[in-house]
Amino acid sequence: MKNFIFQNPTKLVFGKGQIAKLPELIPDNVRLMITFGGGSVKRNGVYDQVKEALKGREYIEFWGIEPNPHVETLRKAIDEGKRNQIDFLLAVGGGSVLDGTKLIAAGIADERDAWEIVLSGYADKQIRFASIMTVPATGSEMNQGGVISRAETNEKYGFGGKNYPEFSILDPEVTYSLSDYQIACGLSDIYTHVMEQYMTTPGQSRIMDRWAEGLLLTVIEIAPQIKNDHTNYDLMADYMLSATLALNDFIRMGVTEDWTTHQIGHELTALHGITHGHSLAIVMPGTLRVLKEQKKAKLLQYGERVFGITEGSENERADKAIEKTEDFYRSLGLSTRLSEVNIGDDTIKIIEERFSKRGYFLGENHNVNSKIIRQILESCK
């Protein structure tokens, strides 16, 4: 096991009716701005619950943080926050609203331009912020990361730092109104987050392996049931909690991580607007196919413990585990090939060039260069 430091200060407030706790969670004396996306929270009742809970309190609203939040939009929110001396932000929405709000919180506290903060990879100063998470997927509600896009250049990068929300309210009932596609992309995102932290060198930590497998088994179990019924509380609670626990540092203690699939997926989103979770469903099977030899020992463990694959040669079992992984993504209703989303060789070439220019290598062994990235994309055609 590698040495590690773990500390996650976020307060998780989980369950039915918890939005009503807002007045105890947000101090009286702050200057509050609430951030929103495009308006779905007005249709699913969350906006009304927030208004009701904060009746009598002053706050301003910032609307319009789009999916794959644009730094161009967030700069406007930062200006508005600075102008109003805002010192507390509440993000109400999905991962994009919250990721965007993490950058707003940093942008208000920091003199640097917002995109400069993203490119630096690290935000260490920010005003206080919290969330009501309505779309289980990114885990942003209990982690330090955010992913931001720049529309004018079709770029998309993650940044880290001290971006843990002060609290996050998770009410599974607010997920009942999500579309099939949102849920499919959410489940794909969750599954892939676990895989990025799990599908590396085996034998680093028995517990982390078991916990990652436990999340994968849970997602595989609930996915078909959720397809039939978005309004089963316990199912949606498991779905919602799995998103948080898949990416809040709990399953990465003392182990190496990959993140190749995410980095490539971000490019598909930046260049073609593919929804994040969908981009991962396309890339992950390709990553496993191309890195099969390097990941073989873990693929065998994964195949056995998650899919019950025990028959055949090592090679056959590894192939079977990869096949089952692609089957899982397809079972969500997502396509898993570039051709299905009309992406061709020209995009593969652009992505290869982008990584070649950046010059850094991906993966747990830092050996995934731009040529291997092209191979991965070729294998996803």
Add this chain to the structure above:
Amino acid sequence: MKNFIFQNPTKLVFGKGQIAKLPELIPDNVRLMITFGGGSVKRNGVYDQVKEALKGREYIEFWGIEPNPHVETLRKAIDEGKRNQIDFLLAVGGGSVLDGTKLIAAGIADERDAWEIVLSGYADKQIRFASIMTVPATGSEMNQGGVISRAETNEKYGFGGKNYPEFSILDPEVTYSLSDYQIACGLSDIYTHVMEQYMTTPGQSRIMDRWAEGLLLTVIEIAPQIKNDHTNYDLMADYMLSATLALNDFIRMGVTEDWTTHQIGHELTALHGITHGHSLAIVMPGTLRVLKEQKKAKLLQYGERVFGITEGSENERADKAIEKTEDFYRSLGLSTRLSEVNIGDDTIKIIEERFSKRGYFLGENHNVNSKIIRQILESCK
């Protein structure tokens, strides 16, 4: 899933050589007291590492916190802390030193007598404190609980509150010098902590079930290997991390808990000085035998997922799962029957009377009264 609030602020600093980080972790401007047990840290090199790391810093030392820490001893430490205006405590040792230090931290900040704090069950004021944990077992290094004994009346109670350590350093290498018996009791404690949070009503949270099972499978896998070798770093790292993750709120999100075995075990320790982990190895199988009907659905799941029990009637499978549990505790080298530790009917009678007087019922369904407690102990004879 039940509604829940989760927040665990402890910083975990895990791995080889991490004691050297002490100077960055303890602020310069605090008045520091370091608390110790009986001296094993002088033999295993931990004391020297601490002294080396804090060279040039001023602090006082308090020695002599005994196993099952006595409130009588802790009162002395509280007096010494107050006299020296101590505002930061560092516990160096096992669960007893740390649990005792939690009460010292509360006693220095609170006007109430230390035993009054314990009996109130809740400490909400305390000075800052942290730990170097040397005996993986109690999980105290990352939770809010402590268990304190009162020697003059042979009583032992837990208390909670805001008792999360500010940081805890866990270096698996310091466990190499533990005795076979300490490790056996530690593994028993860890296993039982998981069982108390898991062996309740099934179907509350798929993830919590999987994570609890993951910890149980890990402990079962490493226990025989550790018996053969205390100095395998990765094994001892898994052992050490399993103790922390078994009782730091991570596996109790949204689920009911039992704790019957612990409450009864505390009485065996209070009355006869049985080591905590050993008391649990005796009581847990009895709890399962007597509460078999209530716990049957979960026993079947546990039997199948942890021990691979799939053959026989439900009744046979539940019995088999209980038998396997007792076998596990015995495999650690611990006895699992009261007769083996020379405890007889008179003790059973005293314990029944104690719980009868207290008047509260134990267990996830609050239905374990003093008569059932007697039945549990009878079944452990």
